Amino acid sequence: MNAHPVETETLLTPSEVATLFRVDPKTVTRWAKAGKLSSIRTLGGHRRYRESEVRDLLNGVPQQRPSDG
Amino acid sequence: MNAHPVETETLLTPSEVATLFRVDPKTVTRWAKAGKLSSIRTLGGHRRYRESEVRDLLNGVPQQRPSDG
């Protein structure tokens, strides 16, 4: 079909992330709004989350924080 | 400044774009019909999308599309 290797960053849906953290999807949305989790928006306004970032969070990997003293 | 002779714009299939956004191919079609994403039609009526535009959209770059069906 297409011979061009498109860089694909696997994205997760809100419910996917919610299931991984055992919380409500609404809570994941709040994390995104609070800037604790980066989110990518679909053209319709729905949020998608980076699987790699979520995995790091689940593994207790500290995220990049601005001015951490 | 920079002249592009024959711009060989890479085109993506609906499923390609759908994978990048983590949505259904049908959703990408909806975006094209809504004018949120410019589409190029094949002679048979299938849609193709500009990779550069899709990447900009994924990066949160707002697009300016006057009219597109």
Place this chain on the structure above:
DNA sequence: GAAAACTAGGGTAATTCGGGGT
């Protein structure tokens, strides 16, 4: 020419959004 995979189109259920209140 033929087969397999993908896409278009319509309709309905599930998910998500945003705000408000516990």
Place this chain on the structure above:
DNA sequence: AGTGTCCGAATTACCCTAGTTT
């Protein structure tokens, strides 16, 4: 401060069949 739940509205996902692409 943080989370789960309710409401209404919008967006998205899955069902099917026919046509297009490779």
